[in-house]
Amino acid sequence: MHTSTPAELEIWFDFASNYSYLSVMRIEDLARRAGARVLWRPFLLGPVFQSFGWTNSPFVLQKAKGEYMWRDIVRECDKYALPWRRPAEFSRRSLLPVRVALYGEQEPWIAEFCRRVMLRNFSADLDIDAEASVAAVLAEMGLDAAAIIASAQADENKRKLRARGEQAIALGIFGAPTFFVAGEMFWGNDRLDDAIARAASPVPD
Amino acid sequence: MHTSTPAELEIWFDFASNYSYLSVMRIEDLARRAGARVLWRPFLLGPVFQSFGWTNSPFVLQKAKGEYMWRDIVRECDKYALPWRRPAEFSRRSLLPVRVALYGEQEPWIAEFCRRVMLRNFSADLDIDAEASVAAVLAEMGLDAAAIIASAQADENKRKLRARGEQAIALGIFGAPTFFVAGEMFWGNDRLDDAIARAASPVPD
Numbered sequence: 001m002h003t004s005t006p007a008e009l010e011i012w013f014d015f016a017s018n019y020s021y022l023s024v025m026r027i028e029d030l031a032r033r034a035g036a037r038v039l040w041r042p043f044l045l046g047p048v049f050q051s052f053g054w055t056n057s058p059f060v061l062q063k064a065k066g067e068y069m070w071r072d073i074v075r076e077c078d079k080y081a082l083p084w085r086r087p088a089e090f091s092r093r094s095l096l097p098v099r100v101a102l103y104g105e106q107e108p109w110i111a112e113f114c115r116r117v118m119l120r121n122f123s124a125d126l127d128i129d130a131e132a133s134v135a136a137v138l139a140e141m142g143l144d145a146a147a148i149i150a151s152a153q154a155d156e157n158k159r160k161l162r163a164r165g166e167q168a169i170a171l172g173i174f175g176a177p178t179f180f181v182a183g184e185m186f187w188g189n190d191r192l193d194d195a196i197a198r199a200a201s202p203v204p205d
Numbered sequence: 206m207h208t209s210t211p212a213e214l215e216i217w218f219d220f221a222s223n224y225s226y227l228s229v230m231r232i233e234d235l236a237r238r239a240g241a242r243v244l245w246r247p248f249l250l251g252p253v254f255q256s257f258g259w260t261n262s263p264f265v266l267q268k269a270k271g272e273y274m275w276r277d278i279v280r281e282c283d284k285y286a287l288p289w290r291r292p293a294e295f296s297r298r299s300l301l302p303v304r305v306a307l308y309g310e311q312e313p314w315i316a317e318f319c320r321r322v323m324l325r326n327f328s329a330d331l332d333i334d335a336e337a338s339v340a341a342v343l344a345e346m347g348l349d350a351a352a353i354i355a356s357a358q359a360d361e362n363k364r365k366l367r368a369r370g371e372q373a374i375a376l377g378i379f380g381a382p383t384f385f386v387a388g389e390m391f392w393g394n395d396r397l398d399d400a401i402a403r404a405a406s407p408v409p410d
Contacts, residue, residue: 052267062257064379068392075399174269187273190395194280 007034007199010180012041012173013114015094015101015128016057018073018087021118022189023177025082028111030192036199040110042101044094045176047165052174057091076189083123092121093129099152100134102161109141116140212239212404215385217246217378218319220299220306220333221262223278223292226323227394228382230287233316235397239405245315247306249299250381252370257379262296281394288328297326298334304357305339307366314346321345 011027013020031038049057059066070086077084097117104110116137121128128134131149138145151157172185179186179195186195216232218225236243254262264271275291282289302322309315321342325331332338336354343350356362377390384391384400391400 052269062379064257064374064377067377068379068390071390072392072396079399169269172269172272174267174273185273185276187277188395190393191277194284 006037007181008039009036009195009199010039010041012043012168012176012178012180014043014045014176015097015114015117015121016091017045017176018069018090018122019076019189020177021122022073022076022080022082023179023192024114024118026080026189026192027196030196031199034196034200036196038111040101040105040114041164042098042105042114043164043168043173043176044098044161045091048168048173048175051169058175060091083119085123085125087121087125089127092127094121096129096131096134096149096152097137099157099161100138100148102164103152103157104148109143112141113137211242212386213244214241214400214404215244215246217248217373217381217383217385219248219250219381220302220319220322220326221296222250222381223274223295223327224281224394225382226327227278227281227285227287228384228397229319229323231285231394231397232401235401236404239401241401241404243316245306245310245319246369247303247310247319248369248373248378248381249303249366250296253373253378253380256374263380265296288324290328290330292326292330294332297332299326301334301336301339301354301357302342304362304366305343305353307369308357308362309353314348317346318342 009027009031011023013024027038045057049055054061059069074084076082101110101114101117104113117128117134120126120133120137126133134149135145138148171180175187177187177189177192179192181195181198184195184198186192186198214232214236216228218229232243250262254260259266264274279289281287306315306319306322309318322333322339325338325342326333339354340350343353376385380392382392382394382397384397386400386403389400389403391397391403
């Protein structure tokens with residue numbers, strides 16, 4: 001049997017981001033079929049936006065774009081057969097679940113944790129940042145919520161998250177989701193299929 | 206033989222916009238196969254951006270986004286088998302060709318004129334705004350360049366273009382290309398296929 005290292009596909013995402021929701025829900029199945037491995041790269045969009053001098057999401061700051069987005073995301077969820085309810089609060093604070101995802105990004109539970117937090121935000125329309133919210137998600141998965149949350153809130157993990165944000169800016173990330181395959185950047189759920197195709201068929205050099 | 210009015214698909218575009226280039230080149234073939242009719246809606250992005258307080262394209266104002274776009278557009282042109290050369294000047298002034306397109310938007314030559322101006326900008330990397338540039342495009346098509354340019358620069362057409370810009374803002378347009386099918390808005394070349402599908406299969410009411 002031929003064995004080779006599967007191609008790797010990074011997904012940079014924030015639980016506050018509705019287009020990240022689409023990709024977080026879709027990526028694992030697509031990657032499996034393409035024989036690629038997903039590398040989860042949770043980060044906070046807020047500091048990236050702040051580095052551009054923005055005080056909020058462009059969907060909040062730009063009224064016309066925001067109004068369009070709320071229509072577009074409904075059609076997109078239909079397209080991918082994903083549940084959707086417009087969150088009463090947008091964009092939601094996502095600091096704690098992002099910290100937990102960062103802490104657990106190499107754990108076997110990471111993909112399901114991410115999907116469950118996303119569904120909580122964009123289908124159940126519930127808070128995702130309170131400790132009780134994150135603990136509920138982890139407990140539903142049969143995990144030790146208290147221990148994981150404690151580790152996620154430890155100084156080392158907080159430092160890692162700040163470094164992750166600096167790395168995002170250094171990589172030229174300006175929105176989410178953003179994908180990387182062998183250094184090639186793809187922005188937006190609309191490019192997930194292209195990123196998967198690149199991961200499945202590495203360009204010969 | 207069954208006859209029915211073909212569904213109509215509006216494309217709002219500016220010759221200065223590189224993602225408009227992709228859609229202007231693709232839309233006529235796609236619409237023909239879907240049995241839909243293209244309504245050309247040339248407009249100037251500049252006044253729309255100015256209405257948001259922006260002095261230039263987001264691809265110029267936002268460095269990270271602009272750098273990504275120059276990579277993305279190369280991949281997109283590969284995807285659609287379209288020629289591409291990065292314009293030495295971006296975004297190019299497009300006032301005169303937009304005026305000509307507005308003047309001729311119901312003429313049989315409109316689609317080909319639009320494609321030729323786009324190729325001049327994004328494949329030949331030539332000025333598109335000088336009278337000689339527009340005249341060359343029209344003359345290559347066997348049209349009366351002098352008469353068309355005179356009509357395009359007449360006061361009535363100038364007023365029409367200002368009204369078109371006000372209409373764009375009123376419709377909530379914030380970028381280009383933007384498509385409308387039966388009042389439903391689709392933004393970006395990435396949504397052209399969805400807009401075509403909507404035009405081909407009207408939603409029953």
